Amino acid sequence: MATAVIIGGSTAGLAGALALARAGHRVEVLERDPGTPPGRPADAPAQWQRPTVPQSVHSHAFGSLGVNLLREEYPEVYRELVAAGAAEIRLGDRKPPFLDDPSDRPEDAELNMLACRRSLFDLVLRQAVANHPGIVLRTGCTVRGLEFAAEGSPRVTGVRLEDGEQVAADLVIDAAGRRSPVGDWLAAAGLPAGEVRSSSCEITYYTRHYRALTKAPAGPLNRGFGAGGLWDSYTAVLFLGDNDTFSISLGVLPQDKELKGLRTEEAFTAAVAATPLLAPWLAPTVSEPISPVYAMGGLDNSLRTAPAEPVQGLFAVGDSAATTNPAYGRGVSLALAQVRLLVQVLTEHPQVGAEQSAAYAAGAERLLRPWFEDSVQNDAGRAGLWRATAEGVRPLGPPPGVLTFGQVAEAGGTDAVVWRRVARMMMTLATPETVYADGEVRDRVLRALSGGSRPGFPGASRAQLVEAVAKAAANSDS
Ligand SMILES: Cc1cc2nc3c(=O)[nH]c(=O)nc-3n(C[C@H](O)[C@H](O)[C@H](O)COP(=O)(O)OP(=O)(O)OC[C@H]3O[C@@H](n4cnc5c(N)ncnc54)[C@H](O)[C@@H]3O)c2cc1C
Structure with a gap:
C-alpha cells in the first residue's frame, strides 16, 4: 500500500484522508489553518475562524450525490453529523404542492439532503x-x-513545508482549494500543469446566520432544503441549518454599485424584508441574528484539464480541480465523488505511473466537465438578465429552441416527470443532458408552460430592492 500526503484539510482533503486510509494507504494531511476550537461541535461554527476557507461562513446546501456518498461510504461521519444537530431532508417528502402526480417513485429515495x-x-x-x-x-x-x-x-515524491522539512510520499493529493498553488509549482518546475478554463460566475454573495425561535417554518419551503428565488436582478435563498439555525444568502452582480451596501446589516435586513417570500423569517418573534453579514466575491467557474502526460503520483480533488457557481450547490458533492473516483483508480491501477494518471484524468474529466459547462451557460444567461434589468433594457432571450433553467424549473412545479428530472440534476445525480437534451422533457416543459407563466414566489422588483438598500444606508449614516 502507498503513502499519501494530502495538501489541505478541508472537505476534499478530509474525505480523501478517510477514504484512502480505509483503502489501506498510510495518510498524512497537511493543513495550514491552526486547529479546531474546543467544545461542542454545535458551538464551533460561531468560533471557528478559517481565513483560508472564506466560504465556510456562507450558506451551504448539501446535495444528494454527496449526502448519499457520505451515508454509504462514511456512515460513522453521517451518524455523527446527525447527532451533532444536522437535519435529514428527503425532497420526496417536500414535493411542490401543485404537481400533477404527487405519488412517490422508488428513485425518490435517492433525493436526500442534509441541513x-x-x-x-x-x-x-x-x-x-x-x-x-x-x-x-x-x-x-x-x-x-x-x-x-x-x-x-514527471514523478512526484513528496512535498516541502514552509520550514524546509520534506515529507516523502508515493502519492500527493492536491486538496488545497480554489486558490491551489500546485499549478504554479509545476510550471516553475518546468512540468505540464494542464490547462485551466475559467470564467467569472458574475455573482457576489452576502450571507447572514440566524437562530430560529419557533419550530414551524415562517413561510413556504419551496426549495425543500429551504426557500428562495431567482429574480430579475438578484437571488435570495434561505438555507435551513443544524441546531435550529438558518442562514440567508443574497446574490447580486459584482459590479452592481447600487447594491454594494448589502454588506451592512441594515441594508441586508432591508433587502430581505423587501423580499415577500423571506420577510416573515426575520420577524423578532421568529428569529434572531447570530452572525454579521459576510460577503464573498471573486468567484469563478473553473476546470483544470490534465495535460497529455500528467505528473505521476499527483492528483487534484475538490475545488483545486473544478469550481462551479455556489448557487448550484455542487462543490461538496463533486469533491466527494472525486475522492471515490481516486480510490477506485488506485485500486484498479495500484502502480504509480502513466496508466494510473491517465485513468484518473479521464474519470475526472467525465465527472466534472458537464457541471462546469452547465454552470458557465446558466451564469451567462442569468448575468445577462441581471445586467439588462440594471441598465433598464430588454433582456436577450435564449437562442430559439434552447430551454432555460428557469423554464424547466417552472414546469417542474406542476409536471411530476419534469420535477423529478430537474431534482435529480440539481442534486448532481443525473447530468444536465437528461433534462436539456431529452425530447420527452422538452415536450412536457412546453406543454406545462403553454398556459403562460404561473405566479411564482415573490421577490422584490429592482426598484424596490435599490430603494430598500439606499434607505438603509441613509438611515445608518444619519
Ligand atoms: C460562497 C460559497 C458558497 C458555497 N455553497 C455551496 C453549497 O451550497 N453546496 C456545496 O456543495 N458547495 C458549495 N460551495 C463550494 C464548496 O464550498 C467547495 O466546493 C468546497 O469548499 C471544496 O472543498 P475543498 O476541500 O476542495 O477546498 P477548501 O474548502 O477551499 O479547502 C482548501 C484547504 O486547503 C488548505 N490549504 C491551501 N493551501 C495550502 C497549503 N499550501 N498548505 C496547506 N494547506 C493548504 C486551506 O487552508 C483549506 O483548508 C460554496 C462555495 C462558495 C464560495
Whole structure:
C-alpha cells in the first residue's frame, strides 16, 4: 500500500484522508489553518475562524450525490453529523404542492439532503480524521512546494513545508482549494500543469446566520432544503441549518454599485424584508441574528484539464480541480465523488505511473466537465438578465429552441416527470443532458408552460430592492 500526503484539510482533503486510509494507504494531511476550537461541535461554527476557507461562513446546501456518498461510504461521519444537530431532508417528502402526480417513485429515495452549516460539516469530518488510527493530521502546517524523483522528472515524491522539512510520499493529493498553488509549482518546475478554463460566475454573495425561535417554518419551503428565488436582478435563498439555525444568502452582480451596501446589516435586513417570500423569517418573534453579514466575491467557474502526460503520483480533488457557481450547490458533492473516483483508480491501477494518471484524468474529466459547462451557460444567461434589468433594457432571450433553467424549473412545479428530472440534476445525480437534451422533457416543459407563466414566489422588483438598500444606508449614516 502507498503513502499519501494530502495538501489541505478541508472537505476534499478530509474525505480523501478517510477514504484512502480505509483503502489501506498510510495518510498524512497537511493543513495550514491552526486547529479546531474546543467544545461542542454545535458551538464551533460561531468560533471557528478559517481565513483560508472564506466560504465556510456562507450558506451551504448539501446535495444528494454527496449526502448519499457520505451515508454509504462514511456512515460513522453521517451518524455523527446527525447527532451533532444536522437535519435529514428527503425532497420526496417536500414535493411542490401543485404537481400533477404527487405519488412517490422508488428513485425518490435517492433525493436526500442534509441541513447543516458548513463549519459543522467540516468539524465532524476533522474529528473523524483526527480519531482515525491510520491518519496523521498536522494543522498549522503550510506546504510550499513539491518534491520530484529528479530534476525535470514527471514523478512526484513528496512535498516541502514552509520550514524546509520534506515529507516523502508515493502519492500527493492536491486538496488545497480554489486558490491551489500546485499549478504554479509545476510550471516553475518546468512540468505540464494542464490547462485551466475559467470564467467569472458574475455573482457576489452576502450571507447572514440566524437562530430560529419557533419550530414551524415562517413561510413556504419551496426549495425543500429551504426557500428562495431567482429574480430579475438578484437571488435570495434561505438555507435551513443544524441546531435550529438558518442562514440567508443574497446574490447580486459584482459590479452592481447600487447594491454594494448589502454588506451592512441594515441594508441586508432591508433587502430581505423587501423580499415577500423571506420577510416573515426575520420577524423578532421568529428569529434572531447570530452572525454579521459576510460577503464573498471573486468567484469563478473553473476546470483544470490534465495535460497529455500528467505528473505521476499527483492528483487534484475538490475545488483545486473544478469550481462551479455556489448557487448550484455542487462543490461538496463533486469533491466527494472525486475522492471515490481516486480510490477506485488506485485500486484498479495500484502502480504509480502513466496508466494510473491517465485513468484518473479521464474519470475526472467525465465527472466534472458537464457541471462546469452547465454552470458557465446558466451564469451567462442569468448575468445577462441581471445586467439588462440594471441598465433598464430588454433582456436577450435564449437562442430559439434552447430551454432555460428557469423554464424547466417552472414546469417542474406542476409536471411530476419534469420535477423529478430537474431534482435529480440539481442534486448532481443525473447530468444536465437528461433534462436539456431529452425530447420527452422538452415536450412536457412546453406543454406545462403553454398556459403562460404561473405566479411564482415573490421577490422584490429592482426598484424596490435599490430603494430598500439606499434607505438603509441613509438611515445608518444619519
Ligand atoms: C460562497 C460559497 C458558497 C458555497 N455553497 C455551496 C453549497 O451550497 N453546496 C456545496 O456543495 N458547495 C458549495 N460551495 C463550494 C464548496 O464550498 C467547495 O466546493 C468546497 O469548499 C471544496 O472543498 P475543498 O476541500 O476542495 O477546498 P477548501 O474548502 O477551499 O479547502 C482548501 C484547504 O486547503 C488548505 N490549504 C491551501 N493551501 C495550502 C497549503 N499550501 N498548505 C496547506 N494547506 C493548504 C486551506 O487552508 C483549506 O483548508 C460554496 C462555495 C462558495 C464560495
